[in-house]
Structure formats: C-alpha cells, structure tokens
C-alpha cells in the first residue's frame with residue numbers, strides 16, 4: 162500500500178508535485194499517468210526516499226521509506242535513472258544488492274529465472290539491450306520479495322513481446338496480493354497493464370479512477386443521429402441521463418445515455434425518419450487528452466478529481482439534458 166498525503170515538492174520556484182493525495186491499494190495494478198513533466202518521477206523518488214517532500218508525506222506499507230529496517234523487502238522500485246555498474250554481470254549486480262539485505266543466492270537465481278535472464282546472467286550489464294536492462298531492473302526490484310512494487314515507465318521503448326511480458330508479470334504480482342504502481346506518459350501503454358489509474362498534470366491530481374470510469378467521465382459512447390425532424394426526435398428521446406447535443410436547426414444530433422438500438426427503436430415507434438445512426442466510441446487516448454488538456458488550461462484555485470468533456474458551449478449548439 163502507498164499513501165500520499167498532501168505530498169508536495171518544490172525545486173526553487175518550480176512546484177513539481179503539488180499537494181497530491183492518493184492511495185495505491187494492494188491486489189491490483191495501478192497506473193500513474195500524466196504528460197511529460199507532470200511530476201510522476203518526482204513522486205516516485207519521494208516514495209522511496211530519494212527526494213524529501215517539501216511538505217506533506219508519503220508512506221509505503223504504513224511507514225515512511227526511511228523507517229523501514231529492510232526497505233528492499235518492503236518496496237521494490239525500478240526508477241528511470243539506471244544505477245547499474247556497466248562492467249558488472251547481471252548476476253553479480255543482483256548478488257551485490259542481495260548482500261546488503263542478507264538475501265540468499267537462491268533468491269538471486271529465482272529472480273533471474275522470473276525475468277528470463279538465465280542466458281545472459283553472466284554478461285556485462287553495460288552491453289544489455291533496453292529490454293534486457295529493463296528486465297534486470299525488474300529483477301532487482303523483485304529481489305526482496307516486496308509487498309509493493311513500483312516501476313517508472315517500465316514499457317518505455319519495449320517491443321510488443323516485452324510489453325506483453327511485463328503485463329503478465331505485473332498482473333501476476335497483483336494477483337499475489339501485492340501493490341503494483343506503474344508510471345507512464347502514454348495512456349495506450351498504461352491501459353494495457355493497469356486497472357486503476359491515478360492521473361496527474363502539473364503536479365496535481367486530475368483523476369483517481371478506473372480505466373472504465375475514465376472513459377465514462379469523458380462522455381462514454383455517443384450516438385450520432387441524423388433526422389428530418391430533430392426537434393421531435395429530441396422530445397421522443399428525452400429522459401433520465403440522456404443528453405442531446407446539436408447545432409440549432411441542423412439535422413445532426415449527438416446523443417449520450419442511449420444506445421443506437423434504443424434510438425432506432427424509439428424513432429421507428431414514432432415514425433421519425435433517420436438518415437444516419439452510428440455509435441462513436443471515446444477512446445482512452447481521447448479521455449486522457451481531455452483530462453490533461455484541462456490541466457494545461459488550468460489557472461485557478463481548485464483541483465478536480467473528475468474529468469468531463471462537459472457540454473459544448475460553442476454558440477449555436479443546443480443541448481437538452483434531462484435530470485438523472
């Protein structure tokens with residue numbers, strides 16, 4: 162479990178992390194998402210005590226990192242900065258780490274097996290490909306059999322096979338009941354590995370949500386309809402949770418809260434001719450861009466934890482919404 166409370170980090174004038182409150186729970190993979198410079202790496206560094214918060218706090222498994230007697234056995238971390246001696250073999254690198262915590266050689270061999278490094282364990286880590294380097298970093302993170310595993314951009318630059326391998330590994334770790342926290346600046350990468358999402362922008366919390374809810378908050382699926390009688394169709398479709406948007410007098414409407422099938426049936430029931438009826442799915446990427454676009458435009462005083470596309474406000478657009 163990772164618990165951040167009003168976590169803040171300033172570098173001079175720059176506020177890298179700005180009052181973050183979140184909890185990363187065990188038994189699931191949580192993605193830590195935000196555009197470049199959003200404060201993800203800084204947050205992760207504070208979680209493992211590599212940076213001190215300016216104010217606020219963060220705890221891992223109930224304590225600050227520095228309060229743990231054997232931190233490698235509490236939280237295993239792969240951070241972006243590589244701290245591997247290039248001339249040392251993968252095996253020796255892991256053995257050196259193991260010695261600091263009294264971890265036996267058998268566990269080193271185990272993590273080498275877990276990460277598929279058997280055939281290259283004796284080779285210089287400096288000559289490793291990006292994928293092999295990531296595997297070695299993950300082997301080091303898992304060495305102490307920690308309850309919490311934290312990886313900064315683990316799929317960055319990996320080939321599809323490597324991404325699949327990481328996804329299976331992380332899902333497996335979560336199924337064992339561990340807390341798994343994974344950062345990325347790409348929604349498409351995180352969506353492949355995470356169920357829960359913590360989204361940040363400019364150091365602030367933008368969303369603490371599930372992948373599914375994020376799409377729903379961003380407007381969910383909308384149905385594009387064209388009809389000869391938009392005014393009547395609006396009347397017929399109006400109901401709880403239904404929102405209808407369209408330019409005044411135009412034949413095209415965008416409907417949320419009803420499926421294409423429901424709209425087609427209602428139109429037929431009332432003999433309203435439709436020229437077009439198609440579902441438009443909001444992609445995760447769009448949902449993420451919506452959220453972070455708000456962050457970029459954000460100049461004010463409060464932090465929202467929900468993201469919405471809201472109702473278009475462009476002049477000439479009419480929205481009809483019924484109370485849910």
Ligand SMILES: Nc1ncnc2c1ncn2[C@@H]1O[C@H](COP(=O)(O)OP(=O)(O)OP(=O)(O)O)[C@@H](O)[C@H]1O
Nearest residue numbers: 172175177195196197198199200201202203204346
């Ligand atoms: N040591 C430092 N001194 C000054 N500014 C810093 C320092 N570390 C980070 N920053 C600034 O803090 C902000 C957050 O940086 P951070 O690296 O945490 O973001 P990030 O979300 O991890 O981004 P990326 O996806 O690019 O890795 C950035 O504007 C960065 O320039």
